[in-house]
Amino acid sequence: MMRSNVYSSSQKALHWLLFVLVLGLYGLTFGDSLFQRGDPYRDFAWWLHISFGLLLAALVVWRVVLRLINGAPELPASMTGIERILAKTGHVALYALLIVIPILGILLTWFRGDALSFFGLFTIPAPFQPDRSTAGLIKELHGLCANGILILAGLHAGAGLWHHFVRKDDVLTRMLPASSTLTR
Numbered sequence: 001m002m003r004s005n006v007y008s009s010s011q012k013a014l015h016w017l018l019f020v021l022v023l024g025l026y027g028l029t030f031g032d033s034l035f036q037r038g039d040p041y042r043d044f045a046w047w048l049h050i051s052f053g054l055l056l057a058a059l060v061v062w063r064v065v066l067r068l069i070n071g072a073p074e075l076p077a078s079m080t081g082i083e084r085i086l087a088k089t090g091h092v093a094l095y096a097l098l099i100v101i102p103i104l105g106i107l108l109t110w111f112r113g114d115a116l117s118f119f120g121l122f123t124i125p126a127p128f129q130p131d132r133s134t135a136g137l138i139k140e141l142h143g144l145c146a147n148g149i150l151i152l153a154g155l156h157a158g159a160g161l162w163h164h165f166v167r168k169d170d171v172l173t174r175m176l177p178a179s180s181t182l183t184r
């Protein structure tokens with residue numbers, strides 16, 4: 001794997017775009033509490049959830065490929081061993097959730113017997129028979145992982161701010177738009 005001392009501008013753009021998508025997808029699930037059963041807005045919220053969810057899935061693939069090509073900057077030398085382990089484990093877990101959540105979402109859609117629709121541009125029908133009880137289990141897991149990524153991202157954001165305001169190192173700024181010349 002190549003090592004670079006900065007995140008490329010695509011890596012940074014993807015980081016923040018995925019952040020917005022994760023929050024937005026989570027927000028869309030509140031459609032269930034806002035609208036009554038049978039209200040078309042409720043179905044529309046899930047239609048958007050699946051469409052934007054597929055967009056997220058594609059961007060995650062792109063992000064992982066870039067990570068494998070570009071690598072990531074070294075952590076500051078001032079960080080202790082335990083801090084490095086926490087940072088790296090946290091990042092691996094965030095990547096894992098970014099990959100697992102869409103997979104569960106896609107399986108959930110299919111096990112319920114629905115076709116995946118990407119903003120009405122194309123649909124992918126279920127390649128297997130629907131199964132209600134499996135769908136119920138996957139929904140639980142999908143929801144648990146969604147809560148997990150929010151909690152982890154909250155801790156992760158806290159760590160980023162702590163680096164900036166307490167440690168005063170470059171960890172936060174290197175994920176911000178201005179600081180890169182690597183465009184790939």
Ligand code: HEM
Binds near residue numbers: 057108
């Ligand atoms: C990071 C991205 C995502 C987040 C944060 C997220 C979050 C959630 C949450 C919190 C729920 C409610 C779970 C519950 O009620 O127990 C949910 C349900 C669901 N999600 Fe996602 N999701 C994401 C991505 C996806 C993707 C990629 C798909 C499919 C392509 C998808 C399909 C679904 C479906 C079909 C449901 C159940 C809808 C229903 O109950 O009627 N999700 N999601």
Ligand code: HEM
Binds near residue numbers: 067073173175
């Ligand atoms: C859903 C929300 C988020 C997810 C899934 C996420 C995910 C990730 C991942 C996987 C990395 C590791 C990058 C790599 O090594 O390739 C990373 C880095 C980073 N994230 Fe986030 N992030 C989220 C939100 C935030 C927020 C709100 C902040 C604001 C403080 C933030 C600040 C950073 C910083 C500063 C880095 C660079 C860390 C370093 O260079 O070692 N992230 N993020």
